[in-house]
Each structure stands twice: as C-alpha cells, then as structure tokens.
Amino acid sequence: MRKWQLLIAVIFLVAALFVPLLALTDYTLQILFRVFLFAALGLAWNLVGGYTGQLSLGHAAYFGVGAYGLALFSKLGISPWASVSLGVGLAVICAAMIGKVSFRLRGPYFALCTIAFAEVLRLVAKNLPNVTGGDVGIQVPQLFPHSTIRCFYWSGVLLTGFALALSAWIERSRFGYYLMAIREDQDTALSVGVNAARCKLWALLISAAITGLGGALYASMFLFIVPDQVLAMDISTEIAIVAMLGGAGTLIGPLVGSVVLESAAEIFKNIFKEAHLLIYGVLIVVVVLFMPEGIVGTISRKLAWFKKAPSAPFATAAPVTAEEESQRTAINQ
Amino acid sequence: MSLLEVKHVSKRFGGLKAINDVSFLVKPGEVTFIVGPNGAGKTTLFNLITSVFHADSGSIHFEGRDISHLTPNGAAEIGIGRTFQLVKPLRNLTVLENVMLGAFLRTSSASKAEKEAAKVLSFLQMENVANLPARGMGLPTLKRLEIARALATQPKLILLDEVVAGLPTSEAIKLAMLLKRLPEWGISTIGGIEHVMQVVMRVADRVIVLDHGVLIAEGVPQDVVHRPEVIEAYLGSKYKEIAL
Ligand SMILES: Nc1ncnc2c1ncn2[C@@H]1O[C@H](COP(=O)(O)OP(=O)(O)OP(=O)(O)O)[C@@H](O)[C@H]1O
Ligand SMILES: [Mg+2]
Numbered sequence: 001m002r003k004w005q006l007l008i009a010v011i012f013l014v015a016a017l018f019v020p021l022l023a024l025t026d027y028t029l030q031i032l033f034r035v036f037l038f039a040a041l042g043l044a045w046n047l048v049g050g051y052t053g054q055l056s057l058g059h060a061a062y063f064g065v066g067a068y069g070l071a072l073f074s075k076l077g078i079s080p081w082a083s084v085s086l087g088v089g090l091a092v093i094c095a096a097m098i099g100k101v102s103f104r105l106r107g108p109y110f111a112l113c114t115i116a117f118a119e120v121l122r123l124v125a126k127n128l129p130n131v132t133g134g135d136v137g138i139q140v141p142q143l144f145p146h147s148t149i150r151c152f153y154w155s156g157v158l159l160t161g162f163a164l165a166l167s168a169w170i171e172r173s174r175f176g177y178y179l180m181a182i183r184e185d186q187d188t189a190l191s192v193g194v195n196a197a198r199c200k201l202w203a204l205l206i207s208a209a210i211t212g213l214g215g216a217l218y219a220s221m222f223l224f225i226v227p228d229q230v231l232a233m234d235i236s237t238e239i240a241i242v243a244m245l246g247g248a249g250t251l252i253g254p255l256v257g258s259v260v261l262e263s264a265a266e267i268f269k270n271i272f273k274e275a276h277l278l279i280y281g282v283l284i285v286v287v288v289l290f291m292p293e294g295i296v297g298t299i300s301r302k303l304a305w306f307k308k309a310p311s312a313p314f315a316t317a318a319p320v321t322a323e324e325e326s327q328r329t330a331i332n333q
Numbered sequence: 334m335s336l337l338e339v340k341h342v343s344k345r346f347g348g349l350k351a352i353n354d355v356s357f358l359v360k361p362g363e364v365t366f367i368v369g370p371n372g373a374g375k376t377t378l379f380n381l382i383t384s385v386f387h388a389d390s391g392s393i394h395f396e397g398r399d400i401s402h403l404t405p406n407g408a409a410e411i412g413i414g415r416t417f418q419l420v421k422p423l424r425n426l427t428v429l430e431n432v433m434l435g436a437f438l439r440t441s442s443a444s445k446a447e448k449e450a451a452k453v454l455s456f457l458q459m460e461n462v463a464n465l466p467a468r469g470m471g472l473p474t475l476k477r478l479e480i481a482r483a484l485a486t487q488p489k490l491i492l493l494d495e496v497v498a499g500l501p502t503s504e505a506i507k508l509a510m511l512l513k514r515l516p517e518w519g520i521s522t523i524g525g526i527e528h529v530m531q532v533v534m535r536v537a538d539r540v541i542v543l544d545h546g547v548l549i550a551e552g553v554p555q556d557v558v559h560r561p562e563v564i565e566a567y568l569g570s571k572y573k574e575i576a577l
Contacts, residue, residue, distance in 0.1 A: 174437045174446070181434050184423035191383070191417070192486050193409035193438040 002171075002251060005296070009164055009252045016157045020150040029149045033221065035262040036156030037214055042242035042254025043163035044210035047203045049240060050248035051176060053183025054103070054200060058114030059211050059239045061098060061121050062091040064231030066212030067219035068125060068132060071140045080141040084216045091212025092205050094121075099204040103197060115236065122231035137226035140219040152221050159217070160255065163210050167251055179203055183249070211239070245287050247294025256295050334397065336361045336490055336521050337382070342391035344377055344546075351377040353546040354391070359490065359523060362516040366524045366533045366554075369543035375525035376418055378543070379492045382523075383408040383415050395490070409438060414488030416479035418495040418525075422467040429454065429463040431478055435485030446485075453484045457511060473504050480512075484520070491515065493524040497532050505529055509536045530558070 016036070020029060041063070048056050069087020074080055102113035125132045132138055144151035170176040178199045181189035189196050219225045238261075246257025261283075268279045291298045337359040344352040352374045359365050367375050380386045382393055384403040392401045395411060403411070414435075423431050432450035433443070440446055454460050457477050462470065467478060476496050483491050493512070497505035509532040515522050526533060533540060533554055540557045542550040550563045557563060 172443060174441045174443065177430070177434055177437060177443075180426065181423055184425060185421045187385075187405075187417070188421040188423060188482075189434075190385075190405035191409060191415050191421075192435045192482060193406045194434075195404075195406050 005250075005252045005300075006168055009255055012255075013157060013161050013164070017154065020153055026149045029153050030221075031262070031266055033149070033153045033156045035258050036153070036160045037218060038238065038242050038262055039255045039258035040156065040159040040163045041211055041214045041239045042246065042258050043160065043167055044207045044214070045239045046167065046243045046248060046254050047170065047179070047207045048200075050243055050250070050253070051171070051179040051183065052200055052203045053249070054203075055107075055111045055240070056114045056204075056207075057111045057233075057236050057240055058098070058116070058118035059207075060231050060233065060235035061114075061118040062095055062208040062211040063215035063218070063235050063239075064118070064121060064125070064227070065091040065094050066215030067140070067225050067230040068138070069212065070216040070219055071138045071225060072131070074141045075138070080143050080220070083141070084143070084213065087216050088209050088212040091208045091215070095204045095208030096201065099201045103200050103204075115233070118231060118233070118236055122227045125227035125231055132227070135226060135228070137224050140223050140225055142223065143217070143220040152217065155217055159210070159214060164252070164255065166206070166210075171251060175199065175202070180249075241284055244294055245284070247296035247298070247300075250294065250296040250300070253294050253296040260295065334361075335359060336363075336396060337523075338394040339378075339382070340392050340394070342378075342381060342388045342393060344374075344381055344386060344388050350546050352381065352388075355543070355546070355548045356391075357541055357548065357551060359521055361489075361521055362519065363538045364513070364516065364522045364524070364536055365539045365541060366526055366537040367541045367543055368526055368528070368533060370527060372545075373543040374546040375527075375543060376494055377546075379415060379494050379523075379525060382492060383413055409486055409488075412487075412489035413492065414483035414486045414490070415492040416476075416483050416494055416496055418498070420472070420475040420479055422470070422475055422478050424468040425466065427464050427466055428459065428470070428474070428478055428481075431467050432481045432485045435482040436487075438486040449487075450481075450485050453481045456484070456514075457481050472499055473501075476500060477508065484518075488520060490521045490523065493522060495525055495527065497529050498527060502529075502531065505532055506535070512536055534558075 019032065041059070045056065045059055048054050066087045069090045070080070070083045073083035073086045078086065098114065098117045102110055102117065105113050126134055128134065129136070142148070170179070178189065178194045181194055182196050182199060186196055215230060219230060242257040242261055243254040244257070245261055246255065247253030264283060265280060272279055287294070293301060335358040339355060339357050342352055342355050343350065355378065367378065369375055377386065381388050383405050384400065384407065385405050388401055392399055394400065395413065400408065400411065423434065426434075429447070429450055432453055433446040436446035436449035436453075440449070451460070451463070454463050457480060459474065459477055459481065462474055467475070470478065480493065480496060497508055500508065512522060512524070513536050524537070537554050540552065540554045541548060542557060542563055550557050550560050
C-alpha cells in the first residue's frame with residue numbers, strides 16, 4: 001500500500017517536471033506553482049501536525065519569516081540565495097523558540113498558542129515600518145532572472161519531491177516511530193524512553209525549515225510582500241487544511257490535498273467569483289465530518305479492509321475487553 | 334547490593350497521603366509483589382519509581398544512584414521498564430510495531446528493533462498476532478502487549494501494574510508462569526496486584542503489603558499471608574478463604 005503510494009507520487013512528480021514544456025500560459029504555471037508550493041508546505045506541516053499529532057495553526061510564522069528574511073537580508077546587501085538560507089535559518093530559530101513554549105501545552109491550547117505566535121509576528125511586522133516597511137510592504141529580490149515562472153514552478157516541484165523523500169525516510173526511521181508514538185499516546189512513548197519534548201522540537205525545526213524556504217519562494221514570486229499576506233492566519237489554515245484534506249499522517253496525503261484543494265479553489269474562483277470562499281468552507285466541513293482521515297487515509301483504510309476482510313482476526317475473541325477493564329478501574333478510583 | 338532502594342518515600346495528593354513513609358529494597362533477579370486493595374497506592378508507587386511523579390520526601394535509588402528527580406523517559410533509559418494498569422497500546426500500529434517501539438530504546442536500526450521485538454513476542458507466545466493492528470485486540474492480548482513493549486526495552490527492572498487484573502484465572506496463571514522466567518533474562522520484577530493470590534503465591538519471592546499508602550508487612554509470601562495484622566487489618570475474610 002505504502003509502496004504504491006510512493007510509486008504513484010514519484011511518477012506524478014517526474015511527469016510534473018515536464019509540464020512547462022507544454023504551451024501553458026504564465027498564469028496557469030503560476031497556479032501550478034501554487035499547487036506544488038502548498039503540497040510541500042503541507043508535507044512539512046504533516047511532520048508536526050500529522051505524524052506527531054500536534055495541531056499547529058501557526059505555520060504562517062515560519063512562512064512569513066522565510067519571506068521577510070529574504071527581503072531583509074538582501075536589503076542589507078547580501079546576495080538573494082544567501083538571504084534565502086539566512087531566512088530559513090531565522091525561521092528555524094523562531095521555531096525553536098515557539099516550540100519551547102508551545103509544546104508545553106497539549107491539544108487545543110497548543111493550537112491556540114501557535115496561532116498567537118504567528119499573530120504576534122504579523123503585528124510586529126506591521127508596526128516596525130523602519131525595518132519591514134510596515135503595511136506598505138517591502139520589496140523582495142528576484143531569485144530567477146531568466147524564465148522566471150518556469151523556474152518557480154520547477155523549484156516548487158523539487159521542494160515537494162524533497163519534502164516527500166524526507167517524509168518517506170522519516171516514516172521508516174526510529175525518529176518516525178517516535179513521532180507516531182507521541183501522537184498515539186505520549187505516556188506510552190515516555191515509558192519506553194522517548195524524549196518526547198526533543199522529538200517534537202526536531203520535527204518542528206525540520207518542518208519550519210521547509211516552510212521558511214517555501215515562504216521565500218512565494219515572496220520572490222510576488223516581488224513585494226506585506227504582513228497581511230505572508231504572515232496571515234489564511235496561510236496557516238491553508239497549510240493545515242491541505243494536509244488534513246489529503247490525510248494527516250499519511251505519506252502522500254498533503255500532495256493529494258494540495259492538488260484537490262488548490263485546483264478546486266481555482267475552479268470555484270472562476271465560476272462563483274466571491275462566493276468561492278463559501279464553497280471552499282463547505283468543502284472543508286464536508287471532509288472533516290465525513291472523511292476525518294482525509295482522502296488518502298480513507299481510501300487506504302477501505303482498501304486494507306477489502307484485502308483483509310476474509311481472515312477475521314481470532315484475537316478479538318477475548319472474554320474481557322479493554323474498555324470494560326478501564327471502566328472497572330475508573331469506577332474504583 | 335540492592336538494585337532498587339526506596340527510602341522513606343511519601344507522596345500526597347492534596348489532603349490524601351497516597352504513599353506514607355514507605356521503604357523497601359529489591360535485589361537483582363528477585364520477583365517482588367506489592368499487594369494492596371483499591372487505592373492502596375500501588376500505581377502511585379510505580380509512578381514515583383518511574384519519575385512520572387516526584388516524591389514529596391524520601392528518596393529512590395537505582396543501582397546506587399539517586400533517581401528521585403529523573404524524567405519518565407530517563408527512567409526507561411537507565412533500565413526501568415513499566416506497564417500501564419489501564420493498557421496504553423498505540424492502537425493504529427500493529428502489535429509488532431508496538432513492541433518495536435520499546436526495542437528502539439537500545440538500537441536505532443529498524444531491522445534490529447524488529448528482531449528484538451520478534452524475540453520478545455515469541456517469549457510471550459504472541460507471534461500469531463504480531464502483524465495485526467493493536468486496535469482489534471482483546472484485554473488478554475493487550476495486557477501481554479504491555480509486558481512485551483516494556484521487555485523490549487531490555488530493562489533491568491520491570492514494573493508490572495496489575496498485569497493479570499481482569500483476566501480469567503487460567504489465563505492469569507499461564508501469564509504468571511511466564512513471568513516467573515524473567516529472572517533468567519536478568520530482569521528483576523515488581524508486580525502490583527490487588528488480590529489474585531494464586532499468582533502471588535506462585536511467582537513472588539517477596540511480598541510487600543500496602544494499605545492506605547502505608548507499608549504494613551513485608552517478607553516471603555507464605556509468611557506474610559499468615560501474619561495476623563495482614564489478615565485482620567487488611568485482607569480480611571476475602572483472603573482467608575483463598576489462603577486456607
Ligand atoms: N494523579 C492523582 N491525583 C490525585 N489523586 C490521586 C492521583 N493518583 C492517585 N490518586 C489517589 O491516590 C490513592 C492511591 O491510588 P493508586 O492509584 O496508587 O492506588 P492503587 O493501589 O494502584 O489502586 P488500584 O487497585 O485502584 O489500582 C487513591 O486514593 C487515588 O485516588
Ligand atoms: Mg493501580
């Protein structure tokens with residue numbers, strides 16, 4: 001199952017590399033860049049929000065810091081690509097600080113804390129006009145002076161490929177097992193020696209690095225950024241929704257989610273004009289209610305069930321269930 | 334030298350003294366059982382030894398080192414494994430993967446972890462469910478899974494919190510006979526148990542009796558169960574019928 005997922009994704013990405021050879025308009029390529037950019041961002045988010053189960057709703061912080069890092073460092077006279085690296089470094093440092101504080105909280109409090117940090121950064125960017133240009137915005141250098149749109153598109157595909165390869169490797173490593181253990185039951189993870197705090201932080205740092213790089217690419221594509229664009233809640237939620245729609249904690253879920261969501265958004269925008277946000281909202285509600293495991297999660301469970309159905313596991317024939325035992329103890333205590 | 338040394342440990346929850354000035358020793362290769370009724374403080378004691386809670390006073394030493402202020406994962410690292418009374422499997426992973434999680438403490442290689450996990454699963458006679466998701470398992474399997482995961486960390490001391498509770502007697506005794514072999518692996522055991530005396534009498538080298546957080550008796554099982562204070566003050570008629 002997992003091998004098939006990976007194979008399909010690799011074929012898809014390799015084919016995607018040849019798309020710019022078709023006679024597409026710049027506008028279409030720009031939309032496709034967005035598809036892959038958000039696939040990469042979703043894959044990065046998936047390390048924290050999917051495998052580790054820590055619902056971050058503040059990834060705009062790392063996206064925005066990557067974007068502003070590129071703008072600000074190059075304003076100091078540093079070359080564009082060196083500025084990208086410094087911006088990514090800055091995003092990782094932010095993640096270290098945000099993670100230290102927010103991972104002390106669990107569940108919805110963690111999510112709120114990540115939102116708060118991203119909002120603080122947005123307000124800081126708005127209110128430091130001398131540094132960031134405030135609401136007026138700031139210029140971002142061009143990363144690809146020649147065949148600009150194609151290069152952005154290719155870098156989006158490559159970033160997605162990198163994020164996918166990294167996820168596939170992590171999924172099969174001890175680190176990946178530890179992340180999933182933390183999601184499933186943190187007490188169990190601790191009891192077998194997992195340093196949960198350190199693992200969560202590492203997952204966030206890796207995630208923030210990719211997100212920061214994505215932010216820098218996005219900023220350079222627009223050549224000009226304002227806080228309400230790159231540090232906005234919208235970015236945070238879009239990243240999370242892409243991953244959850246496709247299947248949080250599945251390998252190719254975020255890629256599928258981005259393809260579906262971004263193309264749906266584009267189609268709806270053309271057909272319904274302003275009402276597209278409403279359709280978008282309804283789509284999200286439908287997925288959350290009827291496909292809580294996302295597209296990939298739901299499909300692979302259906303397939304697994306289909307395959308395994310004949311051999312009913314005898315192990316369930318135990319006389320006492322775990323639920324009964326926990327009820328008994330809950331009453332006793 | 335003793336493996337574990339609990340010295341005058343106390344722990345309160347608000348006004349309740351869950352553990353009250355408890356001291357005892359565990360020697361290497363020994364099977365100790367802590368018996369006590371509901372709320373006696375067995376789970377709390379395990380949580381203190383594994384640093385899930387920290388004692389208000391007193392200290393805990395493991396291989397001569399003060400471990401009173403470790404972290405739960407730190408306790409696992411130095412060789413203290415544990416099971417949870419309310420089973421805590423990773424439900425979406427297979428039985429084998431659950432046990433591999435324990436084995437990863439001593440190796441970063443997935444294939445080595447898988448080998449170690451397979452070894453533990455065969456010791457606990459659960460190879461047949463290895464590749465099934467933990468989600469569908471019944472309590473007897475989940476109780477064994479708790480033990481398997483802890484054993485895979487290759488502990489020196491394993492804390493088994495009510496691993497036979499809720500099991501049919503035949504299953505409990507079968508499991509107990511397996512536990513009796515843990516010293517062969519160089520593993521000391523502390524079991525916490527409410528009342529399944531058949532298991533205690535068969536497996537334990539030593540018994541500690543807790544009542545309302547206080548250690549009221551300690552010694553070899555045959556001796557402890559006949560002490561009047563244990564029978565009168567605590568085990569009462571429920572025990573007498575089993576003892577006789
Ligand atoms: N986290 C906690 N907060 C408050 N009180 C607690 C907590 N944990 C345990 N207690 C209380 O401490 C006392 C000892 O509980 P403990 O769970 O250690 O008993 P036990 O011997 O394991 O009993 P059982 O047979 O029910 O497992 C009980 O009165 C319990 O309500
Ligand atoms: Mg208990």
